[in-house]
Amino acid sequence: MDRQAYIQIEQRDGVATILLSNPPMNVVCGPLTRKLYAALRVLEADSQVRALVLTGAGERAFCAGSDINEMQDMLQPGEVLEKKLVFQNKVFEFLRTFPKPTIALLNGYTFGGGLEIAACCDFIVAASTTKLGLPEVKLGVFPSSGGTFRIARRIGIARTKQLVFLGESVSAETALAWGLVDQLAEPAALKKTGYDLAVRLVAMPRASVKSAKALINDCYDKSDAELISQSLLASDEVFCSADALEGMSAFVRKEPPRFA
Template sequence: GDKSFSVGGDIRELESLSVDDRWEQHIKKLSSINTAVENLPVPVIAAINGFALGGGLELALACDIRIAAERASFGVPEVTIGGFPGTGGAVRLPRLIGKGKARELLFTGKRIDAEEAARIGLVEEVVPPAKLMDEAMKLARRIADNSPLGIRAVKQVINQGSEKDTAAAMELSDSLRRPLLSSKDYAEGLTAFKEKRKPRFVGE
């Protein structure tokens, strides 16, 4: 929306969920949603306008690319109320921006603006609010012009390879690359290049 991407949990709702099975189920459900977003076979772009705080930022971290409006702000304030970023923030944030800066944000709960978020690599681009959705859609269309098989394989290597050593990550990369060489999309890409036209990929 105009004011917020997402500000995470409603404090009144959190108060109603005592530290019992209901609370644990609530956290697991939110965490599973973020994991499902992260594991989608297609790239997911977060267009962030306004606040992305707590669980809202954790959702954005599960996306592949983040574009922010100039007035966006970011933070993981859970520790300021005695809580913990339990739906992936403490895991994904250090992997994205490095342990040092992640520690600062996670330990202090402070907010940062869009310019700072771009500087530390939390978002890829900052645009005027009026252009946010247009820029996100422009990027989505550019990605969609490419081979869906190639995009899917690259995303899988990025997501899974970062958790492996270099040799294992390269083995994963090779295992996903080889089948593409016999795909219809690869043949179409080569033909389109030779014919100097836009390829028509079919995902096969």
């Protein structure tokens, strides 16, 4: 696999898979972040893509964090913002708000920026052998691309402080118990497990999923009144769709719906 590829894309049956490809540990660097953003923009516009899977190339890591050698050149005031964090946060937020359902498939070590990427996805499926953590404190820094607040939304403040303040890793089993990941699979079955979930998502009505995702994502940031208004606007559109007609007609016919 080309070391300079950074991102590889596979598409099948409405599912697009992005492979983070920066051997040996698929660490986050400037070129990878830029290519990830470009890939997400292309897949957002592709009407044939209805679900997105992110995973790491190889068998060792999903993504083991940021490129430390790269960061050593960003130690002057303002440099890390200009050269890394401003754009990286833009890309990660774009992934979080991606209008199609997303799955992070953790096939190995998932640390630092890798866990921050995973936390932007709708579902996280991990190999049972995976180790996860936010070790940035051991480098004298902290998770600066959503690892504090997005992880806290998943597992609560107390456990997030444990991860961030101590910088220790947790097992896949602990991550599942905490709600940090949604499902475990044996390493040999991980790819199929993730693909099967993606296929189920592909079969769902896309406008319904898109609208529901936006509302759920906004639930911590907007008032109930704002969310009700947003929900009403989306409902008016969705209830007039061909998929709504098909879904309700199929229910009456007692048949599985066939959404567009």
